[in-house]
Amino acid sequence: MLKYRLMNNSLNNNQKGESIMEHINKKRLIETFKELASIPSPSGQEEKIAQVLTEKLEKLDLVVQKDAYGNLVAKLDGEGESIMLCAHMDTVAVGGDVINVVDEDKGEIKSDGTTILGADNKDSIAAIIEMLAVIKGNNLTHRPVEIVLTREEEIISKGAKNLDFSLVSGKECIISDQAESYGTITLSAPYNYKFNIIISGKRCHSKEPEKGVDVIKILARAIEVENMPLGRIDDNTTSNIAYQYSGLSGEVNGEGVTVADIISKGRNSIPDLGVVHGEVRSLEKSSLESILKAIENAFANAADYFGGKINFTVEKLADGYVYNKSDPFVLMIVSIFKEQGIEVKFFHSIGGSDANLLMEYGIRAIVISSAHRNNHQKSEYLIVDDLVKLADFYIKLVQFSP
Numbered sequence: 001m002l003k004y005r006l007m008n009n010s011l012n013n014n015q016k017g018e019s020i021m022e023h024i025n026k027k028r029l030i031e032t033f034k035e036l037a038s039i040p041s042p043s044g045q046e047e048k049i050a051q052v053l054t055e056k057l058e059k060l061d062l063v064v065q066k067d068a069y070g071n072l073v074a075k076l077d078g079e080g081e082s083i084m085l086c087a088h089m090d091t092v093a094v095g096g097d098v099i100n101v102v103d104e105d106k107g108e109i110k111s112d113g114t115t116i117l118g119a120d121n122k123d124s125i126a127a128i129i130e131m132l133a134v135i136k137g138n139n140l141t142h143r144p145v146e147i148v149l150t151r152e153e154e155i156i157s158k159g160a161k162n163l164d165f166s167l168v169s170g171k172e173c174i175i176s177d178q179a180e181s182y183g184t185i186t187l188s189a190p191y192n193y194k195f196n197i198i199i200s201g202k203r204c205h206s207k208e209p210e211k212g213v214d215v216i217k218i219l220a221r222a223i224e225v226e227n228m229p230l231g232r233i234d235d236n237t238t239s240n241i242a243y244q245y246s247g248l249s250g251e252v253n254g255e256g257v258t259v260a261d262i263i264s265k266g267r268n269s270i271p272d273l274g275v276v277h278g279e280v281r282s283l284e285k286s287s288l289e290s291i292l293k294a295i296e297n298a299f300a301n302a303a304d305y306f307g308g309k310i311n312f313t314v315e316k317l318a319d320g321y322v323y324n325k326s327d328p329f330v331l332m333i334v335s336i337f338k339e340q341g342i343e344v345k346f347f348h349s350i351g352g353s354d355a356n357l358l359m360e361y362g363i364r365a366i367v368i369s370s371a372h373r374n375n376h377q378k379s380e381y382l383i384v385d386d387l388v389k390l391a392d393f394y395i396k397l398v399q400f401s402p
């Protein structure tokens, strides 16, 4: 059963039965989007867009704060518990100095093809601004709204990692930042940990190999004999080695060696230092932990076999999460999509987003589809209909109270 209820004086309750979509000023929404998209804001260069957004939000009576890292937190008073909306201000590298936004009035907006468009994630920001204009213009009752606009999401959520969480109080958050078809809800994202293995062998001259311990044999044995988990483990778990290099201690180290460096070295020694960098992803923390343990054991056993040693270290990249389809927050989102006449689709992500970070701080964040497609490419485009639906989604969302 839906735990959330619609607030009084909401547009959805309108006696005249007007559709909310009619209250959306489509022209204004598109103009807002085009203005934001035309401001280049690759990760690390968000000052200009932050300034423009601060002005726009203040004009709509929000109190805007910038944290020490440059993330924006904008608040609007309301009734009941806060709802948080999170979007990122940065884009991937633009591909040029100027973004020419092309709108041929055919229902799609794109760049001139020489740069990305940046609809990822400015579509969501434009829809949020339109929602704010509609609730202000129609004097609608709504929940307190907290808008978190992050920097550097595209570089592993660096902005969210540095967000000043003392500025926010909301415990529920929607992030519309996904290029799936409109009406998609992301139910999960994996735990993601990286591992580093330093393999130590014994160096000796290549004409007397029996006197040495070859780290390449240890690596090979760990994979082929000790069956280190590698590749697809099960439906929800993967393991990968991205880099491995081996050579002579003092000549290679863990800090990165170019192929040219290695080729330039002599070949008459048994390699005594190996470095392996990899990662494991899983929806279940216990699977992830057991895979990491199995990787460590495989390398330790292989090293033991030849008389070498390993040093195995692990670092968390992101904590994962899984929502149940019957979660009241998920059901509320489903009910809004249904009201929009949209068939809801569920999605299990294989990557992270700002949601992973927010979840770690006890904020229940859910990622939903946005209005952009082909993101991170010069062929990126925005679907205008989806942008309008997204603004409508936000209008409905802020009027649903737990």
Ligand SMILES: [Zn+2]
Pocket: 088, 120, 121, 153, 177, 178
């Ligand atoms: Zn994005």
